[in-house]
Amino acid sequence: GIATPSLDVLIMNKLDFHPNVRRMPLFGLGCAGGAAGLALAGKIAGDDPDATVLLVAVELNSLTFQRDDFAKSNLVAASLFGDGAAAVLIRGGANGPIDILKSTTLLRRETNNLMGWEFVDSGFRVVFSRRVPDTIRKMMPESVANTLADAxxxxxxxxxxxFHPGGTRILEVYQSELGREPSDFRSSYAVLSQFGNMSSATVLFVLDDEIRNSPHKSGDYGLLAAFGPGFSAETTLLRWA
Known part of the structure; x- marks a missing residue:
């Protein structure tokens, strides 16, 4: 959905934040929004050791349901996407469970028709091209290489x-392109099975599941990624504290 004033204003009026808190609404990034927001929050906190950043992702994908549209694309979207909200607190110089080391973004030109919304008389209609998995396959090597460069x-x-579980086919692309097993994406499968695709909030659900349920050692590296409209890739290198 869309709100003006934006959701950050509603939060400011509900919670006891200082009126000088800087707000930065992000819109239109779709499934990549949670990863892009985490990258931006990490940059702010990395530049200022006293910074505290609250990242909130809210998605009401059920608003895109078109009950009179029996096209296969609409039925797939209705079964795949769900509503969700997630929040992450990022602090500069703090000892949290993970550190954000580096984030990169990659836009593939002339692919803006692959994913998004159409605004029609009956509301929002999801655009989700069959070319999405193959486009991710083509983008992933460069996206990951850019993120791991210099590390x-x-x-x-x-x-x-x-990794954002856009769907089972996309999870299979991750595995084949990275040469990893399905078990390496256990959290992605778990979130997809339990909640569906919640657009921007999904990758934050996956990160939470990794923190809570996967064994890690101090110094282990992690990789977070999501793909969204544009068509774009957001990738972040993490390290467990």
Whole structure:
């Protein structure tokens, strides 16, 4: 959905935040929004050791349901997407469960028709092209290489993956392109099975599941990624504290 004033204003009026708190609404990033927001919050906190950043992702995908549209694309979207909300607190210089080391973004030109919304008389209609899995396959090597550059590590050194589960076909693309097993994406499968695709909030659900339920050692590297409209990739290198 869309709100003006934006949701951050509603939160400011509900909670006891200082009126000088800087607000930064993000819109239109779709499934990549949670990863993009985490990257931006990490950048702010990394530049200011006194910074505290609250990232909130809210998605009401049920608003896109078109009850009179019996096209296969609409039925797939209705069965795949769900509503969800997630929040993450990022602090500069703090000892949290993970550190954000580096984030990169990658836009593939002339692919803006692959994913998004159409605004029609009956509301929002989801656009979700069959070309999405193949486009992710083409983008992933460059996206991951850009993120791992200068870190002195390869994909084989990554201990955990918090990847946005756009669907089972997309999860299979992750596995084949990275040469990893389905078990490496346990959290992605778990979130998809329990909640569906909640657009921007989904990857934050996956990260939460990784923190709560997957064993990690201090110093282990993690990789977080999501793909969204544009068509774009957001990838972040993490390290467990």
């Amino acid at each position: 002195g590590i390869g994909v084989e050194d990554i201990a955990s993956f918090a």
